[in-house]
Structures are given as structure tokens and as C-alpha cells.
Amino acid sequence: MRAALANEISKLLNHKKYIVFMALGVLFSVFWSFLGNMIVKGLALLGGASLFMELGFTPTSSLPLFACVLLPLLIFMGCADLFTAEFADHTIRACLIRPCHRVKLYAAKALAVLAYIAAYLAVILAVGEITGLISGAVNTPGKFFAAIGSYALTLAPLAVMTAFAALVSLVLGSGTLVMFLLILSLLVFAALPILLPFLNGLLFTDYLTWYRLWIGAVPPPGKMVNVTLILIGYGAAFTLGGMIVFERRDV
Amino acid sequence: MxxxxxxxxxxxxxxxxxxxxxxxxxxxxxxxxxxxxxxxxxxxxxxxxxxxxxxxxxxxxxxxxxxxxxxxxxxVGALIESPALFDRLTARRNLEMAAAYYPELPGGRVDEVLAIVELERYPKDKVLSFSLGMRQRLGVALALLSRPSxxxxxxxxxxxxxxxxxxxxxxxxxxxxxxxxxxxxxxxxxxxxxxxxxxxxxxxxxxxxxxxxxxxxxxxxxxxxxxxxxxxxxxxxxxxx
Known part of the structure; x- marks a missing residue:
């Protein structure tokens, strides 16, 4: 399993686009923290920036953009590369003929994508915090640990997203089609609760920013348990589905 | 058997x-x-x-x-249909990735199989640049890697x-x-x-x-x-x- 995971991470990072996207994330983080704080300071000098001061240009305030847009796209790309593309060009045989159970290989591929996402989050958080310090943003230990907590908690819904993307990637035969359908599904899932209000809170994509439930004002424990169970339920269903398809698929 | x-x-x-x-x-x-x-x-x-x-x-x-x-x-060592090779990686890296599944293999085994299929001069070349015959040889090297029974x-x-x-x-x-x-x-x-x-x-x-x-x-x-x-x-x- 360890060999499979190391191989999958190595294959993923061999695609330069993942390094480029991480570099773009770092640049955005620097821009957000540094220039944002400069703007706030400038407005403060003019005496009219209390709202901006309150919101702040912290790493936590940029997290929704990463969690709802960029990281899901990277997850889709990762799954399309490690599942769909390898089945399409038959390179999947390179690991399927090795003495490793198919379930472990599936897990290694999904975990490789998730490991990249975790590394991505860690890097942009670190860069954001360091840039904030350099640019003289007001930070307290409380805010700092809340930021770490927010970034760590964001991994949970993204893990569910990875299981979902892996399942779709395994069912379809073309990487382009996988990307198109996954992006479309993300848009549909975002629009569904607006069109059908009874679905509000029932889709896993509603909780990409669930860290907000845990950080700051704490909601009733019942709600948090409900949300946690919804995420676990979706995650288990997608993972099980993916494992079954991966296990039974002919190459 | x-x-x-x-x-x-x-x-x-x-x-x-x-x-x-x-x-x-x-x-x-x-x-x-x-x-x-x-x-x-x-x-x-x-x-x-x-x-x-x-x-x-x-x-x-x-x-x-x-x-x-x-x-x-x-x-088991196998070569089924066309060799399953990662074109962006070198011949050596393709072999090393496969070797990772066999922790008991000695360190020099990758060089050994490269020599058996006469690809020892191209370990750092990306598979993308290989001819059909070289790809087939590398596929055979991958099959032989684990000293299969x-x-x-x-x-x-x-x-x-x-x-x-x-x-x-x-x-x-x-x-x-x-x-x-x-x-x-x-x-x-x-x-x-x-x-x-x-x-x-x-x-x-x-x-x-x-x-x-x-x-x-x-x-x-x-x-x-x-x-x-x-x-x-x-x-x-x-x-x-």
C-alpha cells in the first residue's frame, strides 16, 4: 500500500500542471494577504475602513474560494489523470499486475489526490500567514489556530469530493468527459438547493465551507452531528461505489 | 505452476x-x-x-x-498486449516504480534487467523517446523484474x-x-x-x-x-x- 501511494503521488507530481496550480495558489495567497493588508491600512489612514478591517484579508477569508472552486477542480483533474486516463491508455496495468489488492490500489490513488490537496492547503496557509506577518496584519494566537483549524477541517468535505470524483472517473472512459461532467455536477449541486429548497443542506457540496460551523459561533451540537453524518454517509457511499467499480473493471 | x-x-x-x-x-x-x-x-x-x-x-x-x-x-511477471509504460518517466523510473511493490528485491535489480534487455545505455531517457522495439524490451524488463516463478x-x-x-x-x-x-x-x-x-x-x-x-x-x-x-x-x- 505504501509503495502504491508513493508511486501515485510521484505520478501526480510528474504532471507539471499540479506544480503550476500550487504556485498560482501561493501567488494568490501572497497577493491576498500582502496587498489586501496594504489596502486595509491605506483605507484605515483615510479613516473609513472599519468594515474591511473587520473582514480582514486573512488566509481564512480566502479559504472559500479555494474550497469551493479551485480545489474541487484540482481534485477532478487528479482523479481524471489517475483513474480515467490510466484506464484509457492501459497504463493502469502497470500496477494491476503487481501483488497488491485492487482495493488498496484504489485507496492509494484516491489518497494521492487527497495528499496533494492537503499539501496545497498547508502551503497556502503557511504562505498566507507568513505574508500577513510580514505585511504587519494584526494576528492573535486565537486567529492563528482558528485558521489552522479551518484549513484542516476543509479536508473532510474535500475527501468526500475526492471519493465522488474517483467514482465518476471510474465509470466514464474519457478524461475530457469526466472533467466536463464533474464541473457540471458541481454547478448543478450548487443550483439545486435554490431551485428545490427542500434539498438545502442535504447535498455534500453544501458543506465545502463547513469549517464555519466549527470556528467562531458554535451551532447546536445536533446540527454538527447531522452535518458530520451527512458527510460520512456520502463519503462511505462514494468510496464503496468506487471500490466496487475498480475491483470489477476489466482492463 | x-x-x-x-x-x-x-x-x-x-x-x-x-x-x-x-x-x-x-x-x-x-x-x-x-x-x-x-x-x-x-x-x-x-x-x-x-x-x-x-x-x-x-x-x-x-x-x-x-x-x-x-x-x-x-x-508473476507479465507483459500483456502493449507494455504498460509511463511515457513521461524515464526507463529507470518506470522500473523503480514497479520494483517498489517487491521490497525484497536487491538494489541492483533494476540495472540488471536493463542489461538483460540491452537498454542499459538508456536508463535516463524518457520512454516517450523510445522506439517500438525499445518499448517492448522495457516491457519485458518489467516482466522479469521480480525474478518471477x-x-x-x-x-x-x-x-x-x-x-x-x-x-x-x-x-x-x-x-x-x-x-x-x-x-x-x-x-x-x-x-x-x-x-x-x-x-x-x-x-x-x-x-x-x-x-x-x-x-x-x-x-x-x-x-x-x-x-x-x-x-x-x-x-x-x-x-x-
Missing amino acids: LTADGLTKLYKNGRGAREVTFCVEGGEVMGLLGPNGSGKTTVMKACVGLVLPTAGRAAIGGHDVVTRREAALAG VLILDEPANGLDIEGMVAIREIVKNAAASGAAVLISSHLAHEIELSATKVGVMHDGMLLKTATMAEVLTVSPSLEDYYLAEVQNYRKGRLSA
């Missing part, structure tokens, strides 16, 4: 392999001979678990390939020049001499005749006949004649039925 017992794999289009039964012992080279589409590759895929059998079973060293996958594949090579001579074909024959013979059970396939009777100790004639997804090469050459002047006679008998049998 590699065994197939009533091995059947039928695809949605009705093609595949039906009730194939054979056994390859250590030291034997069994050649599957048949035209394209006769089911040779399907049988080999089922033997390494790349496809799930519709019925029957394949076992390696007594371990069922489906239910005891890890144990069964621990001693069962070696499965599907049309290993594909894309190889004369020297390459001779080298593959030597590799197959050496593997068998060191005690490995070897299963190779080809649609070229001459290739099988030069490498195999035992032959299986495949046609229409069925294994029509299995015989040792000595038996084949006793009843026919060549494997080609033997094959043609067996296929003709099969067709006559179908017509009369």
Missing part, C-alpha cells in the same frame, strides 16, 4: 475465451498459438487478474488469482527486429531453465516452435488441443502444419454437427 481450469471469459460482444484448461509446470514453456481474436490475450489477462473470469478459475502457485490476488501475483508474455516479439526476437527467445529459455513456468502467445507458429516445449492451439476462443512440442513434431512436419490440421478438424467437426 500456472493452471487454468475451465477458464471462461466472455465479453459483451460474445467473444473471449471458453472453458480453457491447461497447466504449465516450472521449467516448461507453453506457447499459445492462434490467430488474432482467438482468445489468447483474454486467457492471459484472466491469468493475471486483469479481467474477471465469467466461469472457471486461474491459479498461480495454487493461489486463486481472483480470491487470493496478492499471493498469486507475488511470483511464472512468466506470462503476450506476443513478446511484437515490434522487435531479428536480434531482438532472438534475445527474447533466449530470455524465455533462460527463465524456464531457472525453473520458471512460462506462458507465451503468438500468432506466428515459427516463434512458438522455437521457444516452447508445449503448445496450445487456440481458435474461436477455445483451446482446441494441447501437446508437447515433441508430440507435435512426431505427427506433423512443423507446428504450422499441426496447427492447420487441428483447425481444419475443428471446422469439419462444426460442419458435421
